[in-house]
Amino acid sequence: MKIQQFLEHYGVNINPFSQEDAQSDHIFQQHCAETIHHPAWDKVLGDCRNPSTSIVFGEKGSGKTAIRLQLITALREHNHRDPAARCFVISYDDLNPFLDTFRDRLRGRKRNPDLALKEWRLWDHMDALLTLSTRRLCNVIADRHATDPDISLQQIRDLPRQRKRDLLMLAAFYDQSSDQAHWRRWKDIRWRIGFLTPTVHWQLLVGVLITIGVLLLALRGLRSDGFKALHELRSWWLYVVVAAGWIPYLKRTVALWWRARQIAKQVRILEHGTSSLRKILARFPASEIDDQPMPSRDRSDDRYELLSKLQRLLKPMGFTSIIVLVDRVDEPHLINGSAERMRDFLWSMFDNKFLKHPGIGFKMLLPRDVVYFLNREEKEFYERSRLDKQNLINSLEWTGESLFDMATNRIRACQPEGSTSRPAAGVREAHAPQITIRDFFEEDVSREDLIARFAKLRVPRHLFRFLYRLLTEHCNRATEDQPSWKISRRTLETIIDTYSRELEAFDRGLGTG
Numbered sequence: 001m002k003i004q005q006f007l008e009h010y011g012v013n014i015n016p017f018s019q020e021d022a023q024s025d026h027i028f029q030q031h032c033a034e035t036i037h038h039p040a041w042d043k044v045l046g047d048c049r050n051p052s053t054s055i056v057f058g059e060k061g062s063g064k065t066a067i068r069l070q071l072i073t074a075l076r077e078h079n080h081r082d083p084a085a086r087c088f089v090i091s092y093d094d095l096n097p098f099l100d101t102f103r104d105r106l107r108g109r110k111r112n113p114d115l116a117l118k119e120w121r122l123w124d125h126m127d128a129l130l131t132l133s134t135r136r137l138c139n140v141i142a143d144r145h146a147t148d149p150d151i152s153l154q155q156i157r158d159l160p161r162q163r164k165r166d167l168l169m170l171a172a173f174y175d176q177s178s179d180q181a182h183w184r185r186w187k188d189i190r191w192r193i194g195f196l197t198p199t200v201h202w203q204l205l206v207g208v209l210i211t212i213g214v215l216l217l218a219l220r221g222l223r224s225d226g227f228k229a230l231h232e233l234r235s236w237w238l239y240v241v242v243a244a245g246w247i248p249y250l251k252r253t254v255a256l257w258w259r260a261r262q263i264a265k266q267v268r269i270l271e272h273g274t275s276s277l278r279k280i281l282a283r284f285p286a287s288e289i290d291d292q293p294m295p296s297r298d299r300s301d302d303r304y305e306l307l308s309k310l311q312r313l314l315k316p317m318g319f320t321s322i323i324v325l326v327d328r329v330d331e332p333h334l335i336n337g338s339a340e341r342m343r344d345f346l347w348s349m350f351d352n353k354f355l356k357h358p359g360i361g362f363k364m365l366l367p368r369d370v371v372y373f374l375n376r377e378e379k380e381f382y383e384r385s386r387l388d389k390q391n392l393i394n395s396l397e398w399t400g401e402s403l404f405d406m407a408t409n410r411i412r413a414c415q416p417e418g419s420t421s422r423p424a425a426g427v428r429e430a431h432a433p434q435i436t437i438r439d440f441f442e443e444d445v446s447r448e449d450l451i452a453r454f455a456k457l458r459v460p461r462h463l464f465r466f467l468y469r470l471l472t473e474h475c476n477r478a479t480e481d482q483p484s485w486k487i488s489r490r491t492l493e494t495i496i497d498t499y500s501r502e503l504e505a506f507d508r509g510l511g512t513g
Contacts, residue, residue, distance in 0.1 A: 005480065014027070028410075032409060044391070048321075055391065056366065086319050090129055102269050117341050117344035141153060141192050172186060252282075260277035261274045263295055324361070441489075442487065445488075
């Protein structure tokens with residue numbers, strides 16, 4: 001007997017339990033994302049107009065990625081409803097590019113995977129967030145085929161000159177593309193947004209004009225005296241005057257080269273070339289850039305200023321707040337699921353000044369593995385992080401009742417639209433009660449029995465795996481010509497016992513769950 005044959009008997013078109021990862025779960029994304037929420041959903045989402053920080057810890061498969069996808073959907077709907085007070089969303093979940101570059105920048109024993117993340121600091125997180133946001137803005141400008149539902153090129157062109165300067169500064173520090181050289185891409189961005197700097201080369205022009213003027217003065221007798229006039233070039237004062245004319249340009253060039261070198265050294269999540277950075281910085285008038293914050297030191301103060309610049313840049317485009325979605329921190333190969341490495345990576349983020357930065361809300365969906373280290377921290381850590389003010393959810397738990405409802409909702413989502421009833425003899429389909437997961441089982445399996453067994457599974461991923469295995473086992477015990485439309489208590493008990501033993505081994509790190 002095929003599983004599809006069993007499901008079609010109940011009017012279910014596709015297997016509701018065939019997918020385990022929300023990232024690729026089409027049933028969840030198309031049908032359940034707006035109807036199935038964890039009981040703590042309101043605390044996680046908060047108020048979109050006044051974003052707050054939420055820190056959620058959950059075990060693998062508890063629905064952290066599903067919550068992230070639901071947050072993206074909810075924020076998109078908010079932006080559509082209120083275009084004058086939109087949220088700028090930064091998805092901080094693809095960490096491999098940043099961590100790989102960071103490790104490559106380290107030297108010696110520090111490149112060891114167990115030691116590398118001990119060097120990670122708060123400003124590295126801030127650099128990564130500035131990179132993600134700046135790259136999104138710059139893609140709209142530099143890539144003629146790029147589309148962003150929330151940002152248009154005309155909005156950026158309409159920004160005042162000061163905000164365009166801020167954008168170009170952020171692009172100099174944080175925008176990189178594999179399709180185009182850094183210098184060329186930045187030059188294209190400057191041209192497309194209309195940031196003109198006609199006087200930027202005045203120091204070079206002064207040096208050239210003084211050199212030409214001195215030569216003309218020294219060789220004024222060349223027509224009458226011929227080559228004898230070249231003797232004037234031996235005068236030392238000529239070279240003093242020429243050197244004096246080039247001093248402003250040389251001084252500026254050396255200062256910019258040194259600043260570019262410091263930036264390339266301190267932005268450890270990107271590979272910057274000192275030469276290209278110097279060329280970019282030289283295209284800003286000194287009066288517009290000299291007193292501006294730059295990520296040239298190993299401290300977070302400059303990054304806070306740059307975050308504020310980003311916020312001021314976004315506000316004229318209708319973004320009054322920023323939401324940072326942190327997820328999948330256990331997946332980068334440098335972390336590789338290690339709780340200790342996750343701790344080294346995350347702990348610097350637990351800073352109350354950072355998490356409570358005005359206008360920014362962090363939604364951190366973190367593995368439960370690090371809670372052990374969190375509970376062992378000293379008083380100083382809790383005073384710095386103030387986790388009691390961060391909407392902390394220690395465990396993303398699911399009750400048996402909520403898992404029962406989830407299984408039922410997924411079954412109904414896989415029925416044809418408008419057909420949510422179960423067949424019943426002698427009853428008109430229009431008035432038949434809605435199908436539930438309980439209808440798949442024989443009469444001696446009660447709703448309470450299922451809820452009690454689902455509670456042992458703890459999280460949606462284990463629920464889906466268990467139900468998929470249960471359906472497979474039941475269908476293997478029947479034939480197509482003699483199908484069995486109800487799952488027996490014996491089959492249920494056999495599969496739940498087997499799966500419980502595997503789950504215990506998984507909790508000890510000895511299986512796949």
